[in-house]
Amino acid sequence: KKVNIIENDQGAGIPLDNLNLHLQDDLQRSGVEKMEKHLQEHTDKIKSKGVQQKDSLQREDGLKQSTKPYFPQAPGEMGRPVRLKKLSPEEQKEVDEGLQKNAFNQYISDRVSLHRHLPDVRDPQCSKQQYLPVSQLPDTSVIICFHNEAWSTLLRTVYSVIDRSPPSLLNEVILVDDFSDMDHLKQQLDEFAVKTDKVRVIRAKRREGLIRARLLGAASAVGQVLTYLDSHCECAEGWLVPLLDQIARNVTTVVCPVIDVINDSTLEYHYGKAASISVGGFDWNMQFNWHAIPEREKKRRASEVDPLHTPTMAGGLFSIDKAWFEKLGTYDPGFDIWGGENLEISFKTWMCGGTLEIIPCSHVGHIFRKRSPYKWRTGTNVLKKNSIRLAEVWLDDYKKYYFDRVSNDLGDFGDVSSRKKLRQDLGCKSFKWYLENVYPEQFIPGDAVASGEIRNKGDASEWCLDSLANRAAHHKPVSMYKCHRQGGNQFWQFSKEAEIRRDDSCLDYSGKDVIVYPCHNQKGNQQWKYNTETLAISHVSSGRCMEMSSDHKKVIMETCHGSPRQQWVVENYKPE
Numbered sequence: 121k122k123v124n125i126i127e128n129d130q131g132a133g134i135p136l137d138n139l140n141l142h143l144q145d146d147l148q149r150s151g152v153e154k155m156e157k158h159l160q161e162h163t164d165k166i167k168s169k170g171v172q173q174k175d176s177l178q179r180e181d182g183l184k185q186s187t188k189p190y191f192p193q194a195p196g197e198m199g200r201p202v203r204l205k206k207l208s209p210e211e212q213k214e215v216d217e218g219l220q221k222n223a224f225n226q227y228i229s230d231r232v233s234l235h236r237h238l239p240d241v242r243d244p245q246c247s248k249q250q251y252l253p254v255s256q257l258p259d260t261s262v263i264i265c266f267h268n269e270a271w272s273t274l275l276r277t278v279y280s281v282i283d284r285s286p287p288s289l290l291n292e293v294i295l296v297d298d299f300s301d302m303d304h305l306k307q308q309l310d311e312f313a314v315k316t317d318k319v320r321v322i323r324a325k326r327r328e329g330l331i332r333a334r335l336l337g338a339a340s341a342v343g344q345v346l347t348y349l350d351s352h353c354e355c356a357e358g359w360l361v362p363l364l365d366q367i368a369r370n371v372t373t374v375v376c377p378v379i380d381v382i383n384d385s386t387l388e389y390h391y392g393k394a395a396s397i398s399v400g401g402f403d404w405n406m407q408f409n410w411h412a413i414p415e416r417e418k419k420r421r422a423s424e425v426d427p428l429h430t431p432t433m434a435g436g437l438f439s440i441d442k443a444w445f446e447k448l449g450t451y452d453p454g455f456d457i458w459g460g461e462n463l464e465i466s467f468k469t470w471m472c473g474g475t476l477e478i479i480p481c482s483h484v485g486h487i488f489r490k491r492s493p494y495k496w497r498t499g500t501n502v503l504k505k506n507s508i509r510l511a512e513v514w515l516d517d518y519k520k521y522y523f524d525r526v527s528n529d530l531g532d533f534g535d536v537s538s539r540k541k542l543r544q545d546l547g548c549k550s551f552k553w554y555l556e557n558v559y560p561e562q563f564i565p566g567d568a569v570a571s572g573e574i575r576n577k578g579d580a581s582e583w584c585l586d587s588l589a590n591r592a593a594h595h596k597p598v599s600m601y602k603c604h605r606q607g608g609n610q611f612w613q614f615s616k617e618a619e620i621r622r623d624d625s626c627l628d629y630s631g632k633d634v635i636v637y638p639c640h641n642q643k644g645n646q647q648w649k650y651n652t653e654t655l656a657i658s659h660v661s662s663g664r665c666m667e668m669s670s671d672h673k674k675v676i677m678e679t680c681h682g683s684p685r686q687q688w689v690v691e692n693y694k695p696e
């Protein structure tokens with residue numbers, strides 16, 4: 121059977137009985153009584169008034185809920201999770217293929233309405249925010265770049281924009297095809313665009329990568345504001361006005377919605393309270409990360425739903441005044457495929473006179489996935505090259521902390537002279553200013569006592585202390601791995617405060633494993649001592665010594681006895 125997802129206005133477009141999904145079950149599991157009641161009321165309203173629905177947060181701005189009728193019981197409605205029943209081997213095959221191609225559950229996405237309703241995820245305090253009338257707001261071109269996106273996720277992104285944006289503010293939706301080869305993204309997509317009056321498709325003539333694809337979109341956009349989205353998003357009710365309002369007040373303000381998580385295996389739409397929103401940071405691997413709102417920022421704002429200053433943005437979802445984006449020199453066109461551009465636009469915005477904010481009353485969902493499903497270029501480390509260009513141009517002397525992370529092996533990163541000139545012509549502030557004023561929480565590795573690998577002397581001295589670099593590795597035991605001299609997961613620093621750390625992650629021992637834990641600056645379980653004569657690394661409060669396990673896999677803590685497996689060579693150790 122073929123699922124008709126093209127004209128999918130009503131539920132999944134196929135009779136519910138034929139769907140092999142745990143519908144009733146999902147309603148009970150996630151909905152509890154509140155959801156059932158909400159759905160019932162919603163259905164009654166639709167029945168009694170045709171399809172018009174009043175939104176409690178509706179204002180004089182033409183904002184209204186999607187007016188499509190819907191089946192409350194349809195899969196994924198109101199952002200509920202969809203789970204599959206036991207599948208036949210053929211169905212399972214289809215699920216697996218979808219996962220393989222997209223790194224999210226396409227099988228489920230294909231069965232969720234392209235116009236599904238979402239709960240109103242805005243904080244109740246948002247109804248008190250005052251926005252300028254629509255007539256005083258700039259209009260926007262929404263630019264969505266994709267390389268081999270699934271049909272249902274791409275179209276759901278587009279429809280969520282059209283269904284939930286005041287028509288007069290939505291100038292156009294530009295779909296930039298970054299040289300996809302999937303069939304449905306060819307003629308079928310052109311035909312779709314022709315049928316709508318707002319959607320345009322432009323196509324890259326070769327694989328450009330998402331950054332140059334975004335520049336292609338910007339070059340042909342006619343709206344006053346550019347709004348970028350990934351190709352697997354869902355804009356929630358009321359998402360656009362709070363973004364444009366903030367730009368209308370000051371064109372140098374760059375704004376991001378709150379990014380809600382759409383689950384990659386159930387398509388559930390998750391959202392949290394305004395107080396639990398995170399702000400963006402970065403580590404010295406030049407990787408973006410999330411943080412709790414700093415105290416200074418909590419004090420600065422009158423309300424939890426006021427615009428939130430953020431040192432960096434995640435990258436994919438934001439609005440920027442088109443002229444301001446151009447003044448800032450858009451993105452470095454030397455950035456290939458993916459990555460680095462999010463930090464570039466963040467640093468530039470702050471350093472060159474603008475402000476970067478997260479707008480708590482604007483929500484957009486994004487399918488977060490655990491791996492990248494498409495091909496990158498082979499032969500070069502694209503992300504590293506982008507990050508080196510970024511550091512060369514924007515980090516001043518601080519670039520050395522990143523270069524340490526890649527063992528100062530810069531390779532060929534191309535020519536950045538025109539980007540440096542751009543920075544100079546704009547008269548942007550220093551990176552030091554940025555760190556002191558915009559991101560004072562950032563750990564600066566400068567005064568570390570040691571930086572580099574930590575190599576064990578036992579069993580041929582081939583084994584190094586190793587961890588996973590990302591935050592997800594927090595609370596995981598640190599382990600041993602063959603030394604590779606590439607920095608990364610084997611890069612450690614001894615801080616003056618006697619921690620063994622990388623960025624915000626510290627080695628922590630509380631009696632069981634040595635784990636990677638957020639640094640707390642309280643010494644305690646995070647205080648270590650290196651003895652340059654015995655080469656022992658000891659834990660101050662327990663008095664035990666770090667030892668490599670006999671299978672070279674684990675780090676164990678033992679009574680100190682000085683055997684080679686308790687001896688460590690700490691690179692660049694220079695005690696004060």
Ligand code: LR7
Nearest residue numbers: 265266267298329330350351434435436437457458459460
């Ligand atoms: O070669 C490519 N060409 C493309 O057009 C590679 C990707 N793309 C498209 C792709 O189809 C997608 O729409 O670019 C978009 C981003 O790629 P994803 O979705 O594979 O990666 P991601 O979600 O991890 O992307 C995050 O980081 C990127 C690189 O820095 C971009 O900034 C993305 O926009 C960004 N996504 C978000 O900020 C959403 C929230 C994720 C977080 C944190």
Ligand code: MN
Nearest residue numbers: 350351436487
């Ligand atoms: Mn994405």
